[in-house]
Amino acid sequence: MTALSLFEKSTTYNGAYIFMMANRFQMLYFVFIMPTYLIHPYMIWGIVLVGILSHFNLMLLSKWFRSRFATKGYDGFVEVFGETLVRFFAWIGLFFLLLKASIILIGYVEIVRTFIYPSMNQKWLILFMLMISWYVASKGMETTIRLIVIAFFMIIWIILLIVPFYLPPIAAFHDLFPLIPLEWTEVNWEGLLFIWSSLSGPEYLICLGPWLRPNENTFKSLAYANALTVLEYLLLFVGSLFFFGSNYVSTTIYPVVNMYRYLQSPVIERIDMLLISIYLFQFVFAISVLLLCFYGVARIAGRKTTKPTSRMGYFASWLTILACTMIINEWAWNGGTVVNRLLNLQIWSGAITYLLVPSFLLISIYRKGRV
Amino acid sequence: MRWIHAAFALTILSGIIATTGCSPFVENNTIEEIAPVIFWSLNQSDDRHLEISTLVPPLIHEKKRMLTLKVDLQKQGGKEFNLIYYRELKPGQLRVIVINEELARKGVLPLISTYLMDTDISQRLYLIISRGNFEEFMREQLNEQANLDYFLYRMLKHYEASNQGEMSILNLHQFKNKLFSPYADPYLPLFEVKKINLTYKGTAMFRHDKMINMLPLMDDQIFQLINNDHYLKLFAVPSSDVILGHVRSKVDIDLDPSYKNMTIKIDLTGRLEEYRGNKNLHKREDLAKLHQDIEKYLVSRTSDLLKTMQQWKIDPLEIGTRTLHPFSKPISDSEWLNLWEKMKFKIEYRLTIQPLVNVNQ
Structure with a gap:
């Protein structure tokens, strides 16, 4: 029996990988339901504004990557915070990782069930997805990171399918009016929070520090990833305004998938089925990375960092995510409704981690430098 | 030896699933x-x-x-x-x-x-x-x-x-x-x-x-021209005994800022496909007269059509979307309906017809 070596490091990845990972992390589940939350045409500016804020946030994050601690992984964190504090953060981190993995998994599975297998029990789909992720993640962190190339290039072209929605007769300028907010309600604040939360994700790259090769271009990679994401958000949101009109967009579930459903192809009729299946790549990638992070963080939390990785521990992490997802799916998930408490929790938790992690790390480094 | 274990586990697992009839797929599309x-x-x-x-x-x-x-x-x-x-x-x-x-x-x-x-x-x-x-x-x-x-x-x-x-x-x-x-x-x-x-x-x-x-069909033709398709392959105008073909329309609707008056300018281009009246189409005056007749008829028909729509309190031409501006609050639909019912309009047609015969000076 060969030993399981999940966190071996024989090579490091450059800025292109950072770019692709940051971008795909920002394009997970939330983008599918975004127009339902934004509704008003003037939220276009909201996307731009929050995108710019995110740009500055990534600037902070890249400063962390440039520091000498980033690539050392666990040892780096210990150097900055001390062992007790790292273990404390690891415990908190476990919660966020678990929540994020479960929510995006359920979110995607629900899309699959809605459009492809309406009669299928969601639990099977969750199990299948996690089994694929198990396989991918068991190849080790290095190979998993490499999967991003496939995931990125399999999916990025899909955004081009938006073009027909920008042509008349579907596109009409008056669908975008009024362009400035004439009244500002709570819904708009929630929309901004939602955009910020969907832009979260790159902060998880700090867990992958040892496998990355940060240099002076790291910030550029992150900034381009962010810019591409904002562009995709804008294209999808404006496209859905053209397609549904501002009055109807809030009543649809999964507006983005519904838009793709309207496309016609001479070869296959249900183009949405194909596209949803292709999105599997990025979800498998994200969940595999989160699974590996979860295992790694759990090892830190349980003071097992000196021992080699074990099949048992890996399996236990996998089982925890599976169990958590199943429990959420069974008891706490109100699919397809805005009154979905867990989704709201994820919106908040994503927003908080994205806001706090980079600035907190940076402050710690500066304090460390002074002491 | 490991693969034997794996195969064994897999067989047992699929056996359990099969015997409990717990298949994830229930729909049959044979x-x-x-x-x-x-x-x-x-x-x-x-x-x-x-x-x-x-x-x-x-x-x-x-x-x-x-x-x-x-x-x-x-x-x-x-x-x-x-x-x-x-x-x-x-x-x-x-x-x-x-x-x-x-x-x-x-x-x-x-x-x-x-x-x-x-x-x-x-x-x-x-x-x-x-x-x-x-x-x-x-x-x-x-x-x-x-x-x-x-x-x-x-x-x-x-x-x-x-x-x-x-x-x-x-x-x-x-x-x-x-x-x-x-x-x-x-x-x-x-x-x-x-x-x-x-x-x-x-x-x-x-x-x-x-x-x-x-x-009805006559109004429907006008509706196709000014809203739906902006094109008619054959456009029959029985009042002037004429059929126009390949008619394309360009519609220009102008609302004044108070939304009380509206001007519709419609440019039609097409060609003369059939004529059964008694005008001599080789003569310029007669052709011009025909133009005028058709325009006059279309103006009255279109204005009747719009009046009917006002009576029915509907706006299928989506004229209301023209009240939307990037920097002002949109008016509500009931407000728009009130305005639409009372709106006065002016209709202008400009016909460009290719006669398909040589016209003498």
Whole structure:
């Protein structure tokens, strides 16, 4: 029996990988339901504004990557915070990782069930997805990171399918009016929070520090990833305004998938089925990375960092995510409704981690430098 | 040795799943056993019930027959058909919904919302209104033309695909968007059905989701020109004994800032296809006179059409969208309706006709 070596490091990845990972992390589940939350045409500016804020946030994050601690992984964190504090953060981190993995998994599975297998029990789909992720993640962190190339290039072209929605007769300028907010309600604040939360994700790259090769271009990679994401958000949101009109967009579930459903192809009729299946790549990638992070963080939390990785521990992490997802799916998930408490929790938790992690790390480094 | 363990575990696991009958897939789509229907026809049966019918089996060389059921809900129809027919009906290939006029006058929203929600059904579903008994027509025609349901769909698709401007065809998605927009009202093609033929009669106009009335053919032609397709292959103007061909229109609608007056300028370009009047078209004066006659006639017809729309309190031309501006608050739909009812308009036509004969000075 060969030993399981999940966190071996024989090579490091450059800025292109950072770019692709940051971008795909920002394009997970939330983008599918975004127009339902934004509704008003003037939220276009909201996307731009929050995108710019995110740009500055990534600037902070890249400063962390440039520091000498980033690539050392666990040892780096210990150097900055001390062992007790790292273990404390690891415990908190476990919660966020678990929540994020479960929510995006359920979110995607629900899309699959809605459009492809309406009669299928969601639990099977969750199990299948996690089994694929198990396989991918068991190849080790290095190979998993490499999967991003496939995931990125399999999916990025899909955004081009938006073009027909920008042509008349579907596109009409008056669908975008009024362009400035004439009244500002709570819904708009929630929309901004939602955009910020969907832009979260790159902060998880700090867990992958040892496998990355940060240099002076790291910030550029992150900034381009962010810019591409904002562009995709804008294209999808404006496209859905053209397609549904501002009055109807809030009543649809999964507006983005519904838009793709309207496309016609001479070869296959249900183009949405194909596209949803292709999105599997990025979800498998994200969940595999989160699974590996979860295992790694759990090892830190349980003071097992000196021992080699074990099949048992890996399996236990996998089982925890599976169990958590199943429990959420069974008891706490109100699919397809805005009154979905867990989704709201994820919106908040994503927003908080994205806001706090980079600035907190940076402050710690500066304090460390002074002491 | 490891793979033996893995294989063993896998066998046991699949054995357990198989013996408990816990298969994740429950739907059966074996092509020989299903009948993917192309259209549903909906009728009002009595106060509470719907009469719903379709033609089965589609596109298979097998004797077709008409199935009709009396149901409370549409999907119930889908279910009960399976009980009286040996194939299972599948809605995945549904293309056309035929709604009876009486039913449409009571409101179509509860009917179409079923199709809006169903992820199996394409949003490019055509909706048409039938006047008369569609089922009877289908039943009569079955012997003459076996694939009638398919050809009906092809006809709608043909006229929709490149906006040829013969019929006002909307699919479910477009209908829904017009229905939910505060500044637009939907419309659908209306077909009159007799025992032996199906005739396009004009455009059925809707106020919210209820059918109000129908535009007859002459008005329908103008409607195609100024709104729906901006094109007519043949445009008959019987008052001047003339047929114009390949008519393209460019419509310029201008609202004044108070929304009290409106100017519509319509440029028509086309060519003279047929003339049966007694003017000499080789003479310039006569041709100019013909131009004037047609323009005058069109102005009066269009103004009547707009007045009718004001009377019916509908705005299918989506003139209300012109009140939207990037930097001002949109007016509400009831406000717009009030303005629209009182609006005064001026209509100008500019005709450019290629005479297709040599004109003398």
